[in-house]
Amino acid sequence: MTLFERVFNGNDAVYGLTEQAIDAAIAQHGEEKAVSFPNTAYCLPCYYAVTGVKVTNLKELKEALGVVKTLMTREPRLNDAFMSGVATALCAEFIEALKYIDGAAPYEEPLYGHLADAVIRELGVPLVTGDIPGVAVILGSAPTVEEGVALVKSYQAQGILVTLVGGICDQVAEAGMATGANVRVIPLGKDVTAVIHVVSVALRAALIFGNVTPGDAKTLMEYTMQRVPAFVNAFAPLDDVIVACGAGAIALGFPVITNETENIARVPKSLIVQEDVSKFNATSLEARDIKIKITNIDIPVAFASAFEGEIIRRGDMQVEFDGSRVDCAELVHTVEASEIEDHKITVVGPEVDEMELGSKNSIAYVVKVAGKSMQPDFEPVIERKFHNYINCIEGVYHTGQRDMQRIRISKNAFAAGFRLKHIGEVLYASVKNEFEAVVDKCEVVIYTDPAECTRIRHEVAIPTFNKRDDRLKNLTDESVDVYYSCILCQAFSPSHVCVVTPERLGLCGAVSWLDAKATNELDPNGPCQVITKERPIDERIGEYEDVNEAVKRLSQGALEDVSLYSIMEKPMTSCGCFECICGIEPFSNGVCIANREYAGMTPLGMTFPELASMTGGGVQTPGFMGHGKHFIGSKKFMKAEGGIERIVWMPKELKEFVADRLNQTAKELYGIDNFTDMIGDETVATDPETLVEFLTEKGHPALGMDPMM
Ligand code: SF4
Ligand code: NI
Ligand code: NI
Known part of the structure; x- marks a missing residue:
């Protein structure tokens, strides 16, 4: 069978199922029954984005299916295959929408199903800053649980947002891997139609950020191709339905990488066969032209933005530091270059080994910086990044700022050899990396000795914060040039x-x-x-x-x-x-x-x-x-x-x-x-x-x- 025939077959199969499902729903609920996804202003977002028509009830859904049928032309040409791919995606959206009828909640933790508009808006800044460099869509079951989890973790370690559809959802659960939007691994659903929930994110991004007019399918596809850095990893065996979905992905500009070798045609840059699953990551990044910012930091646990949202529960923590209970502080301090030694990290007071399991402790870290272009105005800017830096450490959790920060170190991180000096390494490397234009030298002192923490907090940090607040109060639109x-x-x-x-x-x-x-x-x-x-x-x-x-x-x-x-x-x-x-x-x-x-x-x-x-x-x-x-x-x-x-x-x-x-x-x-x-x-x-x-x-x-x- 040719690739075209496989796409058409898959599309026909899904279309048939969709028609049955809509007819059954109409028989059960009547034509006037409302259909929609929750927490979105775009009704059925994919159909709306492609056609400009808002579907609100079953009658309109049935009419929409007629429109979808017109996309399903059957000439053995590339455009026909792409359009059949898009038609398959729209059918998937209809099937998924029917699951939500009557305010039903068809997905249970850890599965997500439909993602709210607010989630997409939140992704805006991390995507533009490259903090999230790409979006992976992993489809099907990996050859083994280990290979599946390794692939997911490889993307996670790069900050890539990973969405899972099909058997891989069970595989990561079986391995006990923590998933969720907070760690950038989102199991969408086990049916192949759940893939529409990530397509929906890409298309809504075009409407939300790109000012693309709904119904302008050409501009829509240009937008996703040029601006949404997504790609698909589809595990063998691929059935015709998955192949048809793949055609839809390619139509949107998302390359498909698969380990299927039987009965599959290769399309350069779009449909890529990579037999070795351990090379999916590299092949995908190359195909989508995604560059990863690497910060090499010498610590015994992972360091990636995907861990920023990780939460450490009381029972999982080795020790904690809590500025609301004991004296703590975090501070950037500008000094003369001659006063510091670059990359020197000192811990003054007990290390984690000497603290009781589950105990609450003081911590104060002072990051001393020097540089010709350094200005005191940049101190709070650098300091505010500490939260992100420390949170990126796997097994370490940070909230708050100034003298009210709170840090937890997990038992796992401790067992892996993580110590306070590594917080120093992370602060040093991150500050030097991100602020290299103004910071020539950087030294970190971490105090855990309670008396020293009290001194740093009250005699150094608080007076500095007060001075800064006064400066901010006087910063008005009129007072600057x-x-x-x-x-x-x-x-x-x-x-x-x-x-x-x-x-x-x-x-x-x-x-x-x-x-x-x-x-x-x-x-x-x-x-x-x-x-x-x-x-x-x-x-x-x-x-x-x-x-x-x-x-x-x-x-x-x-x-x-x-x-x-x-x-x-x-x-x-x-x-x-x-x-x-x-x-x-x-x-x-x-x-x-x-x-x-x-x-x-x-x-x-x-x-x-x-x-x-x-x-x-x-x-x-x-x-x-x-x-x-x-x-x-x-x-x-x-x-x-x-x-x-x-x-x-x-x-x-x-x-x-x-x-x-x-x-x-x-x-x-x-x-x-x-x-x-x-x-x-x-x-x-x-x-x-x-x-x-x-x-x-x-x-x-x-x-x-x-x-x-
Ligand atoms: Fe924030 Fe505006 Fe800059 Fe976007 S353009 S990052 S919204 S300040
Ligand atoms: Ni923005
Ligand atoms: Ni005090």
Whole structure:
């Protein structure tokens, strides 16, 4: 049989199953029965992305199947095979969607099934920074459990996001391997149709970040081919259905690597036979042209960004360090080059061996740096990375910062020989690696002696933090001479530009003005460029000629003008990875804000994913704006429309997170005490009528303000 025939056969088989499944569902539930995936604004995302049509019930699903049939032409040509591949993928999506009818939860831990829009938005920044260099789709059962697990771990160690479909899900479970989005290994499901859940991620990325018009299949496929670094590893034996799915993957630009040797045609760069499963990794990276950043660190456990989200439970820990209970600190300290010795690592006090199993201890580490271009402003920027660095160690967990950090070392890591001096190695290597342009020499001192920790914390660290906080307080948009652009997200959102100012951080929440300044210093031709602010046009909305020129240039002409402080007039664009979205609420003259973690309804009648889908892709959408969490307490938050007084609703969790700063700003700007108490949340109202009642009762200032539109 030719490859074409195999694709067509597989496609026909899946089509037949889909038709039966839809007919059976209609017989059972009736045509009007709703169908959708949970936590997405895109209904059946793949079908919507390819055709531009939103399917909402079984009747429309049946009609959609008719459209799919038109893709299934049977000439023995490459395009026919690709389209049949796409048709197979769409059928898979229909079959999977039927599993969710009536709010069913068809997947149980550790399987994921459908992934929420919020998951895709979260992937934005790690994908653009190369922290996640690629996405692997592993399909079928590996020849042995050991080979399967070794392959998964090889990708994990490179930071690659691994999705699993079919027998490999059982294989990793059998080996007792920890899986989950937090360690970047996501078992999707055991049926081959579950592969659609990763295709759905790729296609939604095009809609969310790429501003691709749903239905523009050509642009859609160009986008996935050029910007989504995914590939497929399919284990032998391949049946015709898998071959048909593979054709769909190739149509999207994702190469397929397989160890099948029988009855398979090779297609250069697209369908690659690699008999040796241990070489799948290398072959895949080469085929998709993925480069891995290597940081070689001499420690006895793995070091990879995939371990950042790993959690260590109490029962699994050897020892812990807890800044909330005992004196701890983490600090970057700039010194003269003559005062330090490069790569010197000292532990002052007991090592882990001398600590009791399960005990709580003090720790303070001071990373001394020296360099001609080093500035004290970069200290907090470097220091904030400690969290990522230490978390990347397999078997070590880090939360918090400054003098409130908490670290756990697992029993397994300890047994593998991991000691505190290795934390020093990790900090040294990571700082030198990432900040080489400003750090010439670096030395690490780790204190565990309790008296020394107390001294470092109270006499060195806290005074430094206080000084920095004063500096930050005085950093306002007016007090600086320049702003910075950030175009990191252009990898996915080609016309998006963030303008980062002291009082307005990047919408992803990860880039403050100081971060952007440091990034610019480290790489003057990199993603963050200086923007002057010498020619104001309109101070009220924060519009500058210099900023407009920069934005126009950096967006390749896609954007003419932006304001820094308005949500209605020339608002800043969004890429898609924003932490929060705010949208206007006409009944109260205010705005509602939802954060990515919030899964419920908002008084705007939309959930976070639905609100989020109103903006993105580098386009201006007055009335909706993506932003970082820390922007909420800023005096510049929609200043043009009256500022934070307009905020009428936020999820409770977000409200608590921003309360201190928001209350302080409200007190300063308007003399209002405890402003957050006037703001509604989901425990108060998720509809506008109840919300307005609540606001009236509280005397919320927005009610008396001018309408925004
Ligand atoms: Fe992306 Fe803006 Fe964050 Fe830069 S600041 S990473 S462009 S969201
Ligand atoms: Ni103390
Ligand atoms: Ni982004």
